[in-house]
Amino acid sequence: MKSIPISLTCLLALAGCQVTPDRLPQAEPAPSAACYFPSADERALETSVDILTEWGFTLTSTDTSLGLISASRERELHGYYDPYDNAYGYGRGMSIFGGLGIGGGSSIGFGGVGFGGGIGQQPIEVERVSLFVNDAHIRISRDIRRFDHLGDLRESYSASNDDFCRRFQATFEQSLPADGRSL
Incomplete structure (x- = not known):
């Protein structure tokens, strides 16, 4: 028996498990x-x-x-903390294996590490x-x-x-x- 039909069978079985939402989206909290x-x-x-x-x-x-x-x-x-900004241990405005680059607002990077991303801009x-x-x-x-x-x-x-x-x-x-x- 080939592995392709078995994996296709598993894929179809998992596709049948998809659940539709039980209600339409609503404003939360309610007005x-x-x-x-x-x-x-x-x-x-x-x-x-x-x-x-x-x-x-x-x-x-x-x-x-x-x-x-x-x-x-x-x-x-001013001072707004974004809980998702440093979710993976490094910031969005930092490049680790870069070269020379300018991007995302006003970030600048030289060699291995670059910092920036929105200098002078406020949330x-x-x-x-x-x-x-x-x-x-x-x-x-x-x-x-x-x-x-x-x-x-x-x-x-x-x-x-x-x-x-x-x-x-x-x-x-x-x-x-x-x-x-x-x-």
Whole structure:
């Protein structure tokens, strides 16, 4: 008996063991209930834009016919530790059996060892917020992404938490006229 049919049989048997996911991908953690609140204000889009720009966000896109606003802000992460940066005992910006080379941002290597990779660049955090304003409600979606000094995505998570949404809702309600109706 040849070994090829046996290995092919094993391969087919292992392929039959592949498992499909039991559910579709979901935002984890789930968005807070405070991220969906009522609003009867006619100027909810304009008020939301004013709040986001006041908080330091810049608009990335808007569609007033759909009632959608997307904004983002970024900040440098001084002293950010990337748990995956030195996973194999040597850094990404270090070459061991190199020659002369320049690469990846601003790394330089001579002879056997080169160091660098992102000198002068800071890790950054990008916070994105999307608001959907329909007839009587506002829905907030927020996520945070962290990039290392080379621009590689290192962390990403849903940040539609209770704190942010409650602060937004309180600021939104304070900016409404005293009688509760829009101007």
